[in-house]
Amino acid sequence: YMCSLSLFHYSEYLVTAINNPRSLSLDSFLLNHSFEYNLAALSSWVEFTLEKLLFPELKQITWLSSVGLLMVIFGDCLRKAAMLTAGSNFNHIVQNEKSDTHTLVTSGVYGWFRHPSYVGWFYWSIGTQVLLCNPICVVGYALASWRFFRERIEEEEITLIHFFGEEYLEYKRKVPSGLPFIKGVKVEL
Secondary structure, three states: OHHHHHHHHHHHHHHHHHHOHHHOOHHHHOOOOOHHHHHHHHHHHHHHHHHHHHOHHHHHOHHHHHHHHHHHHHHHHHHHHHHHHHHHHOOOOOOOOOOOOOOOOOOHHHHOOOOHHHHHHHHHHHHHHHHOOOHHHHHHHHHHHHHHHHHHHHHHHHHHHHHHOHHHHHHHHHOOOOOOOOOOOOOOO
16 A cells, blocks of 8 residues: 555656656645645545454455555556656646647547546545555545546536637547546536
């Protein structure tokens, strides 16, 4: 678990350094992502510790931890593939202004999902809790991540429609968001 957490944050920085060095900062590690992110991490550590003390057999379900590890690996690889595919178009902060080099990326993993980096993070985060056999945090992470990405995708898609117009709307019609029950911003024609 600690290795996957460390690798996730280090690779966020490393891939940003490769793809978009102009936006590189200590924030690129995503360690200070938000108060909610830190609270979620703390909650998972507390749950793990308490359950390890009170119900040690719950923490010894090897096949379940293995499923969690696969989710973590899949999620992190998908997220990094999205970052690498998007290149300098990827930024940790939703952009409000379109730069001259900003292009709509629809190939690679973006041909599978409109928001592959969010899909990767979603499954990575839930996978960390499956890996730890934390039943309460599995549910909590799933709900909190889903809500966060639903709002984030709507915000981002408004910007993408503003930047790319019909080109993005056509892409949106063809490619799913990738997250369960999240369709993205509704567009009335």
